[in-house]
Amino acid sequence: MGALSLSLHLSLCLLLLHFVISAEMAVPESRQPAAALSSPLPAETAGDELSFGHYANTCPNMESIVHNKVNKWSALDPSLAPSIIRLHFHDCAVRGCDASILLNHAASERTAVESKTLRGFEVIDDIKAELEKKCPKTVSCADILASAAREATVKAGGPFWEVPYGRKDGRVSLAQEASQVPMGHENVTYLIEFFQAKGLNLLDLVVLSGSHTIGRSTCGSVQGRLYNFKGTGKPDPSINANYLNYLKRKCRWASEYVELDATTPTKFDSVYYTNLQRKMGLLLTDQLLNSDSRTSLIVSALATQPMLFYQQFSVSMTNLGNVQVLTGDEGEIRTNCNFINRY
Ligand code: HEM
Ligand SMILES: *[C@@H]1O[C@H](CO)[C@@H](O)[C@H](O)[C@H]1NC(C)=O
Numbered sequence: 001m002g003a004l005s006l007s008l009h010l011s012l013c014l015l016l017l018h019f020v021i022s023a024e025m026a027v028p029e030s031r032q033p034a035a036a037l038s039s040p041l042p043a044e045t046a047g048d049e050l051s052f053g054h055y056a057n058t059c060p061n062m063e064s065i066v067h068n069k070v071n072k073w074s075a076l077d078p079s080l081a082p083s084i085i086r087l088h089f090h091d092c093a094v095r096g097c098d099a100s101i102l103l104n105h106a107a108s109e110r111t112a113v114e115s116k117t118l119r120g121f122e123v124i125d126d127i128k129a130e131l132e133k134k135c136p137k138t139v140s141c142a143d144i145l146a147s148a149a150r151e152a153t154v155k156a157g158g159p160f161w162e163v164p165y166g167r168k169d170g171r172v173s174l175a176q177e178a179s180q181v182p183m184g185h186e187n188v189t190y191l192i193e194f195f196q197a198k199g200l201n202l203l204d205l206v207v208l209s210g211s212h213t214i215g216r217s218t219c220g221s222v223q224g225r226l227y228n229f230k231g232t233g234k235p236d237p238s239i240n241a242n243y244l245n246y247l248k249r250k251c252r253w254a255s256e257y258v259e260l261d262a263t264t265p266t267k268f269d270s271v272y273y274t275n276l277q278r279k280m281g282l283l284l285t286d287q288l289l290n291s292d293s294r295t296s297l298i299v300s301a302l303a304t305q306p307m308l309f310y311q312q313f314s315v316s317m318t319n320l321g322n323v324q325v326l327t328g329d330e331g332e333i334r335t336n337c338n339f340i341n342r343y
Contacts, residue, residue: 004055014165049327050164054143059135063147069127070151079264081119081152082215088149089208089320090118092140093181093198096324098170098331099141104338105173112178124148128337142167143336146321153317156214158268161314163321168331171340184221184283188292191285200321204316206289206298210309212260213272217282220254222247225284238287239267240279247282258282273303 055062073079091101094109101109102124109115113299124144131139143165150163182191195205225236226248235244243262250258259265260282261272272286276299281287302309332341 015105025120032336050166050322050325052128052162052164054165055135059131059138060194060232061134062139062143063163065130065134065142066127066147067151069123070148070155073123073126074152074155079216080120080123081156082211083118084123084145084152085149086155086215087118087120087124088145089211090115090178090181090198091145092320092323093194094177095170095172096198096326097142097143097167097321097336098148098175098324098326099337100170102141102145102337103173103340107175108173109175109178110173112175112184114178114181124337128334132335137333137335140331140333142165142169142325144337149317149321153268153272153313156217156266156268159314161318163318166325166327168326168328169334169340170326170331172244184217184285185224186285188285188288188295193293200316200319200323202294203298203312204319206295206302207309207312207316208272208320209286209289209336210272210302210313212282212286213264213270214259214266214268216265217256217260219251219256219258222258222282223251223254224286226251236284236287238281238291240278243280260286268305270302270308273309277303 055083070081087101088097090109091097091099094100101115101118104110104121104123110118110121124141127144127148128139128141131144139293143163144169146163146165150161154160178192182194186194191205195201200208212337225239227235229236234277239247246262247258250256261267262280262282263275266273273290275281276287276290279287281290290299302312334341
């Protein structure tokens with residue numbers, strides 16, 4: 001009975017979650033995001049053109065090359081796996097998953113303050129160099145990011161999912177657009193609207209925030225909560241007292257690092273959500289998911305059902321990888337992920 005009843009159970013939970021979402025999500029028309037945030041196409045429309053067999057003939061070893069490179073780099077520095085997952089998010093969050101975050105020219109997204117702590121670019125460059133040797137001008141940088149993010153997730157102990165390919169690389173990257181990406185001090189309405197503008201729903205928001213079950217943050221992203229929260233002269237009352245003491249000791253300098261998941265920092269698990277229930281979320285945006293009525297039921301469902309988080313993470317990462325993708329004759333396949341093609 002095991003497998004069947006488990007999957008029935010999971011489906012039931014998902015059904016309940018979708019019910020919760022349709023009942024509570026609706027963001028009033030008047031509070032739609034600014035025009036600049038709205039996507040011209042729903043993610044699903046564009047995502048339909050990606051396919052699982054995209055490189056089957058043109059670059060059959062593409063995934064094993066990505067796999068080997070991510071493993072090689074993770075062995076040298078295990079902290080790179082979470083950084084690669086975040087890189088894929090920051091790519092998809094601006095102009096869709098088009099590798100615009102990788103462009104390295106004056107005033108590109110990558111140069112924005114919001115991108116300051118992104119890392120892992122050298123891993124993508126290394127993968128691209130190998131792919132240009134094995135299958136020149138064939139695999140897009142946006143597909144490499146999507147594939148590397150899946151490999152990094154598996155490497156970190158998270159779930160596997162099939163990644164559809166066929167994304168093209170964009171030719172535009174603007175620093176000012178990176179300022180739309182949430183940095184950890186936003187309110188939940190902003191987060192919901194930001195995700196919704198990309199075709200991602202409440203469940204995607206809460207589940208993908210669960211990426212913070214691994215990885216780290218610079219202290220600069222949380223110092224505003226520790227001493228003078230919103231001008232009150234006091235710490236954020238939604239931080240557990242012991243955790244607050246720990247953070248004050250750990251975060252003397254903005255440039256220092258602190259783990260996003262205080263309990264099991266290197267394990268890909270649903271403890272991120274139980275942390276939130278114990279007032280131990282690192283970022284304000286993490287902690288708010290537990291108190292906001294639109295997201296708190298999802299947090300409790302994920303906290304109590306680790307398998308639900310694991311399974312839905314695959315689904316939501318697939319949704320993320322479909323955001324506003326360029327396909328067919330849109331965009332190009334860069335030969336160097338740092339620069340648009342000169343021809
Ligand atoms: C919901 C809105 C989100 C906010 C406000 C947010 C914010 C942040 C911040 C502030 C950091 C630390 C940056 C620093 O070094 O100071 C971070 C790290 C990270 N984020 Fe998010 N994030 C969000 C969503 C996501 C999503 C959707 C993903 C992946 C799908 C993700 C994956 C990660 C990972 C893996 C790290 C650790 C990076 C590392 O260790 O280098 N985040 N995030
Ligand atoms: C949420 O944040 C946005 C932008 O940061 C702001 O315009 C809005 O007033 C905030 N909403 C609430 C309910 O605080």
